[in-house]
Amino acid sequence: MNVIYPLAVPKGRRLCCEVCEAPAKRVCTACTVTYYCGPVHQRADWGSIHEKICQLLIPLRTAMPFYNSEEERQHGLQQLQQRQKHLIEFCYTVAQKYLFEGKHEDAVPAALHSLRFRMNVHGLNSVELVPAYLLLAEASLGLGRIVQAEEYLSQAQWTVLKSTDCSNATYSLLHRNLGLLYMAKENFEEARYHLANDVSEIWHKYLNDHYQVLSQARVQQIDLLGKQFVNDTGLADEAQEAEAIRILTSILSIREPTSDKAPRKTVLVLKTLAMLYYLMMDSLKAHEYAARALSLAQEHLSVEEQNVIQELLTLITTEEEQPITS
Known part of the structure; x- marks a missing residue:
């Protein structure tokens, strides 16, 4: 793992931890564009996803070079967006794999990366954010963090309600996670309702x-x-x-x-x-x-x-x- 040195933050500039968004005190010396509040979250991020995408983050988090023409600038922006879209899917897949393996703690940083890249590409209110919210909710439930899971699911529900373009697969995942949440809260009637929604829609499709x-x-x-x-x-x-x-x-x-x-x-x-x-x-x-x-x-x-x-x-x-x- 790369050595992380204490960070001297320039006056007036606020840098945030990659995992918890608290004020950062350390920087990854390999990419120099990723910050952490301390060694615990740095190790968590490195073990989950950062080791795999460390160098890929550099062009995304540094200033764009000077272009000689508007055409070149637009081409550069398109390449930047394509890189982010690639990282959306890659981080999402990695997080899913951890969940399948029961590694809920490892899934969180990877899912957070997928969520942030989705926000950058699609905006803060897009239904494209919902799959990442659901991954984070599932990981939180696996860790017994009921309040955190409920917050992610509330974000997912609100986004779905505002959207006119939500797939059946997304609805199904939302119901499944709501079912798991209510089971954790021992509200079995609500749990059965949401799990029934999930299963029946999958079978119908x-x-x-x-x-x-x-x-x-x-x-x-x-x-x-x-x-x-x-x-x-x-x-x-x-x-x-x-x-x-x-x-x-x-x-x-x-x-x-x-x-x-x-x-x-x-x-x-x-x-x-x-x-x-x-x-x-x-x-x-x-x-x-x-x-x-x-x-x-x-x-x-x-x-x-x-x-x-x-x-x-x-x-x-x-x-x-x-x-x-x-």
């Missing part, structure tokens, strides 16, 4: 991709064997099928009693179960859940959303009338 391909094949009258349809679900055996059904029906039991408050979420689970049974070649069960989804959609959802479920029900009904033999 996964099965919907397979359903779209398969339904097009049926409409085009492509002759595929029933066994091939089962394999297309990605559920290789009956145990996996049973587990999927168990999870989704458990989520449905949470959703249905309050379906008038959040009908779209209940319809989502019913539709997901219908697609799952359809892909498993169980037309009777598929028809049952699709019909329930349509009935609820007709009460609460738009005509466009009703039509999507009606198409699924029509396809299932056709299969009941003209079963495919394996």
Whole structure:
């Protein structure tokens, strides 16, 4: 590890610690552009991410050179932004790897770097900041820092609420972390609610991709064997099928009693179960859940959303009338 010398801060200039943003007292002598409040945070950052990106930070944190033309200056700015985008993904991936390995302390500095680079590139209010907030929340939960995790999740929620361009994957991660937070706070009802959101959205996206391909094949009258349809679900055996059904029906039991408050979420689970049974070649069960989804959609959802479920029900009904033999 590089030797870190005490820092003589020029008068009127405030330098902040890379990890905690407290006033800095030390500088990394390898890059000379990274500062720390003391040896503890310096070692933490070095072991987590700084050793891997030390030299990459130099062009990002030093003054841009003099350019002879505006074209050259714009090219230089583009290169700078590309470097930052690369570091966003690299630091995020490193932090994720630490979390998968259960190294929550090591994940924090790497996730902080990803967050700061995201702020530099996308601004302070962009939904692009949310994945980094969620990594930091997950790491904080793993370290038992409930208040800190709640702060990161509040930032993530607020950013998502203000955004009109948030992916399903981001929503899913947000619900998962909120579920884990409420579990840590022993509020199990809220935990179940958010974890159900996470799981049902993941299953719906996964099965919907397979359903779209398969339904097009049926409409085009492509002759595929029933066994091939089962394999297309990605559920290789009956145990996996049973587990999927168990999870989704458990989520449905949470959703249905309050379906008038959040009908779209209940319809989502019913539709997901219908697609799952359809892909498993169980037309009777598929028809049952699709019909329930349509009935609820007709009460609460738009005509466009009703039509999507009606198409699924029509396809299932056709299969009941003209079963495919394996």
